[in-house]
Amino acid sequence: AQKITQTQPGMFVQEKEAVTLDCTYDTSDPSYGLFWYKQPSSGEMIFLIYQGSYDQQNATEGRYSLNFQKARKSANLVISASQLGDSAMYFCAMREGGSQGNLIFGKGTKLSVKP
Amino acid sequence: EPEVTQTPSHQVTQMGQEVILRCVPISNHLYFYWYRQILGQKVEFLVSFYNNEISEKSEIFDDQFSVERPDGSNFTLKIRSTKLEDSAMYFCASRGPPKQFTQETQYFGPGTRLLVL
Numbered sequence: 317a318q319k320i321t322q323t324q325p326g327m328f329v330q331e332k333e334a335v336t337l338d339c340t341y342d343t344s345d346p347s348y349g350l351f352w353y354k355q356p357s358s359g360e361m362i363f364l365i366y367q368g369s370y371d372q373q374n375a376t377e378g379r380y381s382l383n384f385q386k387a388r389k390s391a392n393l394v395i396s397a398s399q400l401g402d403s404a405m406y407f408c409a410m411r412e413g414g415s416q417g418n419l420i421f422g423k424g425t426k427l428s429v430k431p
Numbered sequence: 432e433p434e435v436t437q438t439p440s441h442q443v444t445q446m447g448q449e450v451i452l453r454c455v456p457i458s459n460h461l462y463f464y465w466y467r468q469i470l471g472q473k474v475e476f477l478v479s480f481y482n483n484e485i486s487e488k489s490e491i492f493d494d495q496f497s498v499e500r501p502d503g504s505n506f507t508l509k510i511r512s513t514k515l516e517d518s519a520m521y522f523c524a525s526r527g528p529p530k531q532f533t534q535e536t537q538y539f540g541p542g543t544r545l546l547v548l
Binding site: 349351353359360361362363366407409411417418419420421422423424 | 462464466472473474475476479487489520522524526535536537538539540541542544
């Protein structure tokens with residue numbers, strides 16, 4: 317079974333609009349962390365946002381926010397006021413409590429921002 | 432802002448040759464990782480390293496792979512005898528000690544794109 321599922325292979329959004337990228341996860345560990353990374357066409361992996369399983373509030377970092385629904389095991393990334401530079405692959409990842417911190421990645425969503 | 436660096440950015444090698452990929456993690460970080468990403472696919476964990484030893488490794492990390500931290504700054508991944516299927520982007524990542532148990536962000540280097548011919 318997939319531990320991280322990203323069901324949207326590709327998404328389009330109009331510049332300046334908000335977009336939600338979906339991520340669901342599967343773990344029986346009560347302690348875990350969820351991450352989002354951005355991978356532009358140049359290939360590097362850029363950390364965007366982190367949510368811990370015990371965090372009471374949804375994480376926010378500038379235009380990025382994480383809609384954490386623990387009971388549904390979902391951790392959707394919301395990008396507000398999309399910019400052309402947001403066009404990239406976006407990966408959701410999870411670190412389970414029992415591991416040494418290695419991340420399990422989803423297959424990614426390719427976001428294209430239209431002018 | 433401190434960052435993870437990797438060299439070389441690109442490497443082309445012949446099948447059966449040895450390659451060494453180099454990484455300089457962020458200086459005060461304690462945990463180090465290698466991941467790979469085959470073109471068009473998701474990122475896959477290879478190995479984690481802490482306190483000068485491997486702490487966890489995946490099924491991909493077989494006897495052909497090894498890691499080393501030869502000095503206080505470099506962290507290397509060696510592939511002894513490369514195969515065509517080793518062609519991928521290899522990412523190094525590092526993280527510091529967690530402030531809380533679950534709080535630990537891994538910062539990735541820019542990657543080394545390896546092509547095995």
